[in-house]
Amino acid sequence: MNSVKKPFILGLGGTTNPQSSTEQALAISLQAAADAGAEVELFGADRLKALPHYRSDPTGLNDTGKALVELVRRADGVLLSSPGYHGTISGLVKNAIDYIEETSGDDRTYLDGIPVGLIVTAHGWQAVGSTLAALRSIVHSLRGWPTPMGVGINAMGGMFQNGVCSDDNVSEQLKLVARQVMLKAEAR
Structure with a gap:
């Protein structure tokens, strides 16, 4: 009997508060991916806080940083969630994204060909739009494929x-972005 490998979807993001709207939105989307058959893992508040400021020096990675890099390497898809702070992504989430640099010498560099669903929460529409645009730009520079949604x-x-x-409506959008990540991840 031939078993099909489940896609692995990494949920990366949040704030320093695991009950933040950012992390709850990410968890809802990640659950939709799990319901669609994915293996999932949330890299949220507690682990984000345990990451030292990124520096391009492998001897500087703590266990949490090493674990994040390994999760990125395993990922068939990513759900990336950030709060909109002062019109852009939070420093906490950006720091985690910077750890992806550790994959620059891998056969699959960065997020090359990986579907990435983007989620932004903010207290106001202006920060939502600019933060979503910033995340799309970052994912493009990391060779990832931002989902249409x-x-x-x-x-x-x-x-x-x-x-x-x-x-x-928001709940359905969170599920839709997960389905789009799953569709591309399964096609890989």
Whole structure:
């Protein structure tokens, strides 16, 4: 009997608070990927906080940094989520993204050919748009494939509570971005 390998989808992002709207939105999307048959892992608040500032020196990687690099290497797809802070991605998320530099000498450099679903939460629409554009630019420079759907969420109303999104339209968008990542990941 021939078994089919499940795609591995890495959920990367959040804030320093695991209950933030950013991490809850990412978890909802990641669950949709799991429901579609993926193996998933969330690299969120606790591990983001444990990453030292990235420096291009492998001896400078702690265990959390090494684990992140290995997860990126394994990933068939990525769901990337950032809050919009002052019109762009947070330093915490950018620091994690910088660790992808460790794959520059790999056979698959950076995120080459990998589908990347983007999720942005902010308290206002201006930061949502500019942060989503910044993430798309970063993914392009890392040779990844941003999905057609990028989810921008004005989370000012507190729509995320205990891992549930009270806005059905936003919830469906989070599931759609996961499906788009899965579609491309399975095609690989």
